[in-house]
Amino acid sequence: MNAPHIISLGCRMNIAESERMRAMLAGERDLVVVNSCAVTGEALRQTRQAIRRARRDHPAARLVVTGCAAEIDRAEIGGMAEVDGLVANAAKLDPRSWNVPGEAPPIAPARTRAFVAVQNGCDHACTFCVIPQGRGTSRSLAVPDVLREIEAHLAAGVQEVVLTGVDLTSWGHDLPDAPRLGTLVAAILAAFPALPRLRLSSVDGIEIDPLLFDLLAHEARVMPHLHLSLQHGADLILKRMKRRHLRRDALELVARLKVLRPDIATGADLIAGFPTEDDSHHQANLAIIDELEIVHAHIFPFSPRPGTPAARMPQLAREVVKSRAAELRARAATIRARWLESLVGETLPVLAERGGTGYAPNYAPVALPPGTAAGTIIDVTPSGLREGQLA
Known part of the structure; x- marks a missing residue:
């Protein structure tokens, strides 16, 4: 194996970071890196599976694991016989962690789309989430640094830039004067008038600032695609999750945007079977798929993560969780199929x-x-x- 083999699991943040590692480690031979995920119990299972498969496929390579599972489940992952070493999540983009030269910033090779991580970490404390344990507190990439990275991607032929972050809409709160995400998006559009497409990854709807809303509603180069970190459709469950929005906040946001930009497509993350969820809560979860017309749905069956408050709440039977997740997926598939059919014949x-x-x-x-x-x-x-x- 003459080039490093990098396996990326989980979120778009990991995809963006994997591309940077790929460039940074380009001179390394016989190296496999698993950039892991631990957001759910299933994600951890898939990480272990990917490690075992990578060892079978590359028996003589040095196998190193980084990412959230290497941080949150360090003892379990580090104890696997297939693993030769771990690199802390916070250090995976530091050349010193890999003993490689770091004179030039690592730039991803030419791609059709570039995932640019402008924010990392999270300051919130959702009761189900272990990600702050794996990624730390919220940090923002300054505007000049973002522009430099995008400029390099455009020079490599990229046609679309996707802004990513663990809590993307919290970008800027730790920078001087605490700018909002709309300020960054406006700066990118102004700096690169030839950039055809700018897309946002998952956003927290309650944090969308007025300028960002205006750009989503009116700027043709900002893609008409809003993916909400929604998590549930029932207010009581949202409160038990310690989310900062209610059902009506999502409904009002999407309704306002669709009046101004009717072609905008809505996506959302939804959790099935959260502790204490009863049938009425589940029905509200199903209904919000219809009401928001969620056409890009990410459905997660709840799995308790050690150390989180939700893991100590009364749990639902696993068969109920799986059944409700299947119902959510079926409802979302119906809405998506109807939406795709509506686009037939449109250029x-x-x-x-x-x-x-x-x-x-x-x-x-x-x-x-x-x-x-x-x-x-x-x-x-x-x-x-x-x-x-x-x-």
């Missing part, structure tokens, strides 16, 4: 990815004509659906 500008597919501005997946070059934006008028894609 969409699609950013071509590798593998013959691409994404419209609203993040609808589109099958592309054979031979379409990755990284190009082409107009496609789909005539139907094929395997969950417009085609």
Whole structure:
């Protein structure tokens, strides 16, 4: 193995960090890095599975694990026979952690889209979440640093920049004068007038500032795709989760945006089977998929994480949790299929990815004509659906 093999699990933050590690470690031979996730018990299981598979595929390589599981579940992961070493999550982008030169900032190779991590960590204390244990307190990347990274990606041919963060909408609170995320988005658009697409990853709707709202509603280069860190559709469960929004906050936000930008597509994270959730709470969870028209749904069956308040609350039976997650997924699939069908016959500008597919501005997946070059934006008028894609 002449180049490092990096396996990225979990969130878009990990994807962004894996790309930077890939460039930083480009000269290393016989090295496998598992950039792990521990957000749920299932994520931890998948991390262990990925480690075992990586060892089978690369028996002679040095296998190092970093990421949230290497921080939160350090003893368990470090004790696996397949693992040669751990790198702390906070140190994984520091060349000194890998004994490599660090004269130049690591820049990802040319991609169609670039994930730019502008914020890390979290200062909130949601009762189900272990991520602050794995990533620490909230830190923001200063505007000049963000612009430098984006400039390098654009020079490498990137057509779309995706801003990511553990708590993206808290960006700026720790910087001088505490700017809001809208300030950063406006600065990027002003600095790079030729940037075709700017997309936001998951946001906390209650933290969307007026400038960011205005850009989402009116700026064509900001993609019409809003993914909410919603978590639940019932107010009592939201309070027990220690979230800072209520059901009506999400409904009002999406309604206001859709009046101004009708083509905006809504995504959301939802947890099924949170402790104390009864059937009425579950029905509210199902209903909010319809009411928000959630077409990009991430459904997570609740799994207790050690050390969190939710792990000490009265738990639901696992079969109930799994059943409710399946119902949420089925409802979301119905809404998504209806939405995709509504786009048939509409001409969409699609950013071509590798593998013959691409994404419209609203993040609808589109099958592309054979031979379409990755990284190009082409107009496609789909005539139907094929395997969950417009085609």
